[in-house]
Amino acid sequence: MATKHKVIIVGTGPAGLTAAIYLARADMNPLVIEGQEPGGQLTLTTEVENFPGFINGITGPELMDNMRKQAERFGATFKTGWVTNVKTESRPFHLTINGKEEIEAETIIISTGASAKWLNVPGEKENFGKGVSTCATCDGFFYRGKKVVVVGGGDSAMEEASFLTKFADEVTVIHRRSELRASKIMQNRAKENNKIKWALNKMTTEVLSTNGKVSGVKVVDNSTGKEELIETDGFFLAIGHTPNTAFLEDKVELDQNGYVVVEPGTTKTSIPGMFACGDVQDVTYKQAITAAGTGCMAALDVEHYLEGETTLDWSQSLS
Known part of the structure; x- marks a missing residue:
């Protein structure tokens, strides 16, 4: 029998980990599926000097490790593996991990990023x-x-x-x-x-x-x-990026370059209950801080979706 979760976050990096922090603090017990490069591209970066709050800078791996530990502190759990298939025809969604393990989710956040060519x-x-x-x-x-x-x-x-x-x-x-x-x-x-x-x-x-x-x-x-x-x-x-969305083909609306299409001003995809944040839906900025911002947005969108609200009441946010 498939394990069931309120929300599954596919991918880490600043977007996925920020979403995990917010959702864990809201007692949503998010499960984060991390691939072979947990933390995303920042784990390959030696020095990060433009992420707010670090006067003398911080290494990419240290920043990602801190964010992961912060999410774990509030109750997020992590699982290493690849999502090889997603069934989006009905809820709960069915995800296949590593080609064999089946898990279910009421909501999904896609934060698999985009890889530089x-x-x-x-x-x-x-x-x-x-x-x-x-x-x-x-x-x-x-x-x-x-x-x-x-x-x-x-x-x-x-x-x-x-x-x-x-x-x-x-x-x-x-x-x-x-x-x-x-x-x-x-x-x-x-x-x-x-x-x-x-x-x-x-x-x-x-x-x-x-x-x-x-x-x-x-x-x-x-x-x-x-x-x-x-x-x-x-x-x-500067020869372009490839969004990590191969497993989503024919599952959710993608643009001509493979980026997940979201409703402007939100992280909502074409599938109700599925959200996307970070570089996987960002064709313009691709910065750690903007990815983290959309991770926060995705967490808020998930919370209000699960509560059945059609409009966001920011006075009742996860802050």
Whole structure:
């Protein structure tokens, strides 16, 4: 017989753990299903300096561990495993864990996040957090007065390159094609910035490091086959994200890129009783603090859904 729960949170990270804290404090006894990387992408981040409340910063793993312990303190329970199937046709929802175990839930919060796309070249993942980054907004501050590269040719790459010029002395954009995919307005803005250099029609083949920090990038010219070394202190990937929603296909409304669609201003999905928070539904911000905020929203939405309320009474919130 399947184990029954009021609410199951699928995924951790700042969104899922914040939802767990709020729901546990409300005596909802949430069960959190954490995958093979509990805590999400922040567990791979060495230093977090922009999460409010930590004057001297905090490491990503420490921040996630603190949030997990806080949720456990109020009664949240955790289970390691993958959700391989969800039956959303009726309530309670039926979830399959690791392809065999069946559990039931009156409500579900999806907080499985979105994973940054990688080039999968030598030295890339090995130097993540040591000069390799997937978030200029998060890590740009560390490169004041230094040289960095940005890989990508779309709007996000142009935006990240322009942002990094606030700190770095030189930003080189590496793109595998001779033409950029970014909108003309974003291209023009980047091309007018004299701090931005261009390495177009070139493929990154390796990220180099010296004394445990990124020191250079090897690229190959697609036309000539000539190899080149670009010296750099930072390597920023801006080739997009993939939302972790494969198990939700045909179960809930997703947008064309696979992100969970939510009702504006809420965390409600197309399935009553199913909610989504964090990067899995955020195509714009992708910050720890915004993810945590939507985790709070999801917890509030779940509480009021279970109480049968159609409108939120914020005076009776979980605070």
